[in-house]
Amino acid sequence: MSLTIKFWGVRGSLPSAPPPIDWTYHIEGILRNFFSMGYRDPSQVSKYIQNMEVPLLGGYGAATTCVEIQSQKSQLIIDGGSGIRNLSERIMTGTTGRSKGPFHIFMTHFHWDHVIGLPFFTPHFIPGCEVHYYAVQPELEKLIRGIFSRPYFPVPFEALKAKVIFHVLEPRKAYKLDDFTITPYKLDHPDPCWGFKVETGGKAYAHCVDTEGTRITREELGEDLPLYQNVDLMYFDAQYTLPELAEKANWGHSAAQVGLDIALREGIRKILFAHHDPGARVEQVLELKRQTREYYESRERFASQNNDNLPAVSWDFAHEGLEIKL
């Protein structure tokens, strides 16, 4: 295994969990299902739980964007949404042997949902730690310093105990970090947002959140097309249904069908859809899944009517805590 990707936060726009009353109904449904499947004995509960998909039990998660990528030699993090707090907890328990870092945090952009967890990344406060930040945006240092400032956060940047180093990346130019090659490409978002293609050991991950996917054809994508080519796993923004996407033009988020079209054309082998709407309950994400399946099947029917074959692509909607090995 040369590339392991863990999704510590997959929610978009705002950390958001269903209110307790929704969980009450959800748990009632799980219990009813237990009995309707013919189970009767408490000793069967573990088997019942193990056979259910994680989101059907626990939902898709509350935390916003944070993705950890590990190669055989190194580790990097994309974005510091609220999901970075749980990653920080794991780092501080020392199970990875990397509690002093260096840590490498690549920023797509600086909307709240992508920076809100940064003050809770504990290595910032540990003497001897190194935290490196990377972004295409030239104002990177100013923006990160602004997060650690009163009255938004009580510990000013100057009081951080770690050594914090900033690296401004050149657009579309490959950057080497240990055994990783990371290349930033522009996404379609109201404030400039840069996706990353992360490559190592012959495997490639494309991080495409947040994006509206307004440029779809190869011609429109132009110099950003390589983000979608020779990719093993694409992480794509699917906050909306297709009708919502039409209503929310220029909001900077997309729909699964848009990502699926790109993946089928470029031969991407696997897609995970994310940036789930803060208001989306489990049932709503499952409805997005149903609509995506319907669309995929319509593409299959169209292809077979034209004596064509669709390339094999597997897809799903990401949940918090999901880990993928490529």
Ligand SMILES: [Zn+2]
């Ligand atoms: Zn976002």
Ligand SMILES: [Zn+2]
């Ligand atoms: Zn954004």
